[in-house]
Amino acid sequence: MPTVREIEQILFDWAPRELAAEWDNVGLLVGNPSHEVARVLVALDITEGVAAEAIERGADLIVAHHPVMNCTWHKVQSVRTDDRQGRILTTLLRHDIAAICMHTNLDAAEGGVNDALAAALDLSCVESFNPEKIGRIGVTNCELPLEQFLPHVVKSLGCGGIRYVDAHRPVYKVAVGGGACASEIDAVLAAGCDTFVTSDLRYNDFLDTQGLNLIDAGHFPTEDVVCPVIVSRLAQCCAGIEIVKSTSHKEVIQYYT
Numbered sequence: 101m102p103t104v105r106e107i108e109q110i111l112f113d114w115a116p117r118e119l120a121a122e123w124d125n126v127g128l129l130v131g132n133p134s135h136e137v138a139r140v141l142v143a144l145d146i147t148e149g150v151a152a153e154a155i156e157r158g159a160d161l162i163v164a165h166h167p168v169m170n171c172t173w174h175k176v177q178s179v180r181t182d183d184r185q186g187r188i189l190t191t192l193l194r195h196d197i198a199a200i201c202m203h204t205n206l207d208a209a210e211g212g213v214n215d216a217l218a219a220a221l222d223l224s225c226v227e228s229f230n231p232e233k234i235g236r237i238g239v240t241n242c243e244l245p246l247e248q249f250l251p252h253v254v255k256s257l258g259c260g261g262i263r264y265v266d267a268h269r270p271v272y273k274v275a276v277g278g279g280a281c282a283s284e285i286d287a288v289l290a291a292g293c294d295t296f297v298t299s300d301l302r303y304n305d306f307l308d309t310q311g312l313n314l315i316d317a318g319h320f321p322t323e324d325v326v327c328p329v330i331v332s333r334l335a336q337c338c339a340g341i342e343i344v345k346s347t348s349h350k351e352v353i354q355y356y357t
Contacts, residue, residue: 102338104161104198105133110337115202115209124204125167130189131198137161142330143346144323146199151191153348159197163330165323167201206326208233213278216325220256221297223274229291235277235284237291243270246313253297257321261355265306265314269294278322285309298322320351
């Protein structure tokens with residue numbers, strides 16, 4: 101059976117550490133590098149529910165996209181059981197479950213988050229549009245009215261709802277940015293795109309952007325598409341071990357209309 105360290109290296113061969121943003125924390129974040137792995141659970145986030153699922157399945161390792169600790173938005177200053185993050189870390193350590201997280205390096209990697217997002221939306225001729233390789237641009241099979249493209253996004257990504265602005269342009273040249281990519285709006289416009297599918301857009305992004313159909317499809321839906329890809333990639337490289345996608349972790353945001 102492969103060790104945790106060997107699986108980490110397989111993932112880094114796909115999504116090198118050098119592709120990660122300076123502030124990011126990727127790789128093996130919890131656990132024993134030498135521990136042998138028989139079962140892997142894959143999830144977008146390591147939540148308390150995912151940790152409980154890993155225990156129930158007898159998983160030795162969780163592979164996730166979002167870092168479980170030391171990220172810029174929630175640094176670890178203590179590990180306490182009266183804190184959500186502390187409970188997660190304590191649970192993983194108590195049950196000897198390792199955690200490997202591939203974040204912005206997997207956003208940028210070939211075949212990673214943004215290629216998976218482009219594929220889910222049936223885009224072709226896909227290429228990067230910025231030096232960091234975070235986003236992708238592709239084209240639809242033919243020009244579509246926005247009102248026809250919107251339900252395609254919802255169905256393809258399993259969105260509970262979407263926010264959007266109609267720039268009154270047909271949809272053909274589409275940029276995608278899994279997760280929070282509002283900072284790429286200018287680059288998307290410069291690349292001549294008519295539509296941008298991303299998430300976590302602010303009010304002023306919708307208000308100020310001109311000449312671009314903006315679609316906020318949600319953080320979870322635009323990134324969870326990579327989890328089946330992780331399962332498939334590990335299955336090809338690690339024959340003989342069980343690798344499954346979490347069934348407990350779902351979109352946390354609900355919509356009322």
